[in-house]
Each structure stands twice: as structure tokens, then as C-alpha cells.
Amino acid sequence: MTKKFDFTERLANLYEKISAEEVDALLITKIPNVRYFSGFGGDSGALIVGKIRKLVTDGRYIEQAKRESKNFLVVEHTEGLYKKVIEELKATGCKKIGIEGLVMTVAEHDYLAKELKGVELKSVVLDNMRQVKDAAEISCIKKACDIADKAFMKILEFIKPEVSEVEVAAELEYFMRKFGSERAAFTTIVASGRRGSLPHGTATDKKICAGELVTMDFGAVFNGYHSDITRTVCVGKASNEQKKIYNAVYSAQVYGLEVITAGKGGKDIDAAVRKNLEDAGFGKYFVHGLGHGVGLEIHEEPRLSKLSKCESLLPNMIVTDEPGLYLKNFGGVRIEDTVLVTSGAAQPLTHSPKNLIEL
Numbered sequence: 001m002t003k004k005f006d007f008t009e010r011l012a013n014l015y016e017k018i019s020a021e022e023v024d025a026l027l028i029t030k031i032p033n034v035r036y037f038s039g040f041g042g043d044s045g046a047l048i049v050g051k052i053r054k055l056v057t058d059g060r061y062i063e064q065a066k067r068e069s070k071n072f073l074v075v076e077h078t079e080g081l082y083k084k085v086i087e088e089l090k091a092t093g094c095k096k097i098g099i100e101g102l103v104m105t106v107a108e109h110d111y112l113a114k115e116l117k118g119v120e121l122k123s124v125v126l127d128n129m130r131q132v133k134d135a136a137e138i139s140c141i142k143k144a145c146d147i148a149d150k151a152f153m154k155i156l157e158f159i160k161p162e163v164s165e166v167e168v169a170a171e172l173e174y175f176m177r178k179f180g181s182e183r184a185a186f187t188t189i190v191a192s193g194r195r196g197s198l199p200h201g202t203a204t205d206k207k208i209c210a211g212e213l214v215t216m217d218f219g220a221v222f223n224g225y226h227s228d229i230t231r232t233v234c235v236g237k238a239s240n241e242q243k244k245i246y247n248a249v250y251s252a253q254v255y256g257l258e259v260i261t262a263g264k265g266g267k268d269i270d271a272a273v274r275k276n277l278e279d280a281g282f283g284k285y286f287v288h289g290l291g292h293g294v295g296l297e298i299h300e301e302p303r304l305s306k307l308s309k310c311e312s313l314l315p316n317m318i319v320t321d322e323p324g325l326y327l328k329n330f331g332g333v334r335i336e337d338t339v340l341v342t343s344g345a346a347q348p349l350t351h352s353p354k355n356l357i358e359l
Helices: 007-021 031-038 062-068 081-092 106-115 135-155 165-178 193-197 240-259 266-279
Strands: 025-028 046-049 053-057 073-076 096-099 120-123 189-192 213-218 229-234 291-293 300-304 318-321 324-327 331-334 337-340
Touching: 007 025, 007 031, 007 046, 025 031, 025 081, 031 046, 046 081, 053 062, 053 081, 062 073, 073 081, 081 106, 106 120, 135 165, 135 213, 135 229, 135 318, 135 337, 165 189, 165 213, 189 193, 189 331, 193 213, 193 324, 193 331, 213 331, 229 240, 229 331, 240 266, 240 318, 240 324, 240 331, 240 337, 266 300, 300 318
Parallel strands: 025 096, 053 073, 096 120
Antiparallel strands: 025 046, 046 053, 189 213, 213 229, 291 300, 291 318, 318 337, 324 331
């Protein structure tokens, strides 16, 4: 049984944000943030948070919104979301409104500015408020990880020569749904043989052949929260070259668990694991960041990469640890866990075996 979300604390933090940003109210339009602060799980709606809290959505979701968002007055729009939002904002008399400028389209911003004459629109960032997970969120992500782990063990019985990548992806998604996933967390990646050199090689109708490595990157969703896992297996006996590359990635991934710890910055963590692969002679084949945050979105802050803005991880952040090597005309290997940040070594929440499996 998963824990209940504490919306009282989330809203308290949101009002502190309103004060810090010196705005009269916030207009929240990014759907994951709408869900985080209200509990509303629909895919169309907006929140107005000020002296009065309102959730604006359409007739498809009114019953659901009233059931899920007890801390908000639910308002129905019938002629367009932003038209109703503007009507409600005008009624508040607010002179300075915080908007999510990083996700709002230019057209949406211009429409607000045109209709809300005399009102200052200030871009604010709310995503960072979701970085540290509470007990209920961690419980949901653990469940999503467990579902993905179960699906992985099932797919090992299915993979064999002449089975296509698309069939493997379909089976993975079927088993995740069977075990309780709401949907696939993202487009399932299955890349076999030479296609393994594509970090995001989504499944094709290519048939898997004996002797090939097969990389599978997939995830489940439970109560809105995502998991993310990658495993690479070999169909038949692995060659010495395949083993060498696999072992380099495996060593780097395990090392990543040691260096992903509270107090360290995203750039430093990425650099440490990158050096591990460089020392093994494979640095130039690691072409992406080490990891990213996971939660209501499959990719969210904090990032573990050369471009990370996170100066210090905090306990109860959840990120991925996913080094990979990609060699043209050979293929690739990636090993990924969803992990919980602690004051010590990161705790993997995905538990599928990471030793080289030869099917």
C-alpha cells in the first residue's frame, strides 16, 4: 500500500515561493506541476494559486478533478482553457502573476499579456520544488521499479534468434501493464547488434541474431511516477570483445553508485564516472550524461552531466546511473539503475541482475 501525498506541505512551500518571487499569484500550466501541487491526474488543466486556489479544466475531467483535488475550487471552461484562466485571473485583481515561462508557448504568453493589460507577468521555475522526493513519492517509484524488474525477468524467457526488436518491446510493455504499470514510461528502446551503437535506438522490425548484444531501455509508471532501467544481454556466448566492453560499462556503473552521493555536484559525479571509462580506454565512446532525475517526468532535474546546474545533490533525490559505450559497426552496452540519493552510496531501486547474461 503506497503512502498518501502530503499536499498541505507542498502548498505551504508553494506559498513560500509566491512570497520569495514577490508575485500576487501563480499560474501553473505544466501538467506534472499541476499534478504535484493539486493531485489532479488529468492531462488538461491549469492551477491559479493565490488568496483563492482554483483548478481550471474542461467537462471531461470535472468529476475526476473534484475527487482528486480537495484543496482547490474546480472551475469548468467551455470556450478554451486560457480564456477561462484569464477571466479568473482578472477576477483576482492581481497586478503581478508568476507564470511558467520555460514551458509556456510564445502564443500563450502573448495572449495573456494582451488580455491582462496592466498585469506584470514574471517567469518562475517550479520544477526544482519536485527534486527531493517525499516518502509517498519514493514508495511509488519503488513500485514502478519493481514492475520493470519483473518484466525484465520475463523477457529473458522470450528473447531468442529471429525474434524482432518490436516483439521484444511489445512483450516488455505487455508484462509491465500486466504487473501494474499505467503505461510505458517512454518509447521502449530495444537495439540489437550494430544498432546498439544508437543510444536511443527505438525498436524496429530487425530480427535478433545469435551472437548479438541486445540493449533494452524501458520503464513503468505507477501512480504517475516513473522508473527507468537499462540492461544489455547477449544472445548466445559473448565474444571476448563484447565481454571487455560490457565489463568496462559494468565497472563504471557500479562505481557510479559509489560517487552518486549527497553533497556532490552533478558535473563532478559525471566527470568521475567519465574518467573511469577513459582510464579503461573507452572514454570517447561515452556520448551522453551519466544520469537524470526521475519522478512525475521520466527526465527531470537534477542532471548528472557536463551541463548540470546541480551543485549539490540532496538526500532523497532520485536519479539514474547509466553509463554506456557505443561503437559504430559493433554495437553498444548500457547498464542503468534508478537510484535513491543518500548520505552514502546511492541505493539502487531497480534490482535486475547486472552481470552479463548469455541467453
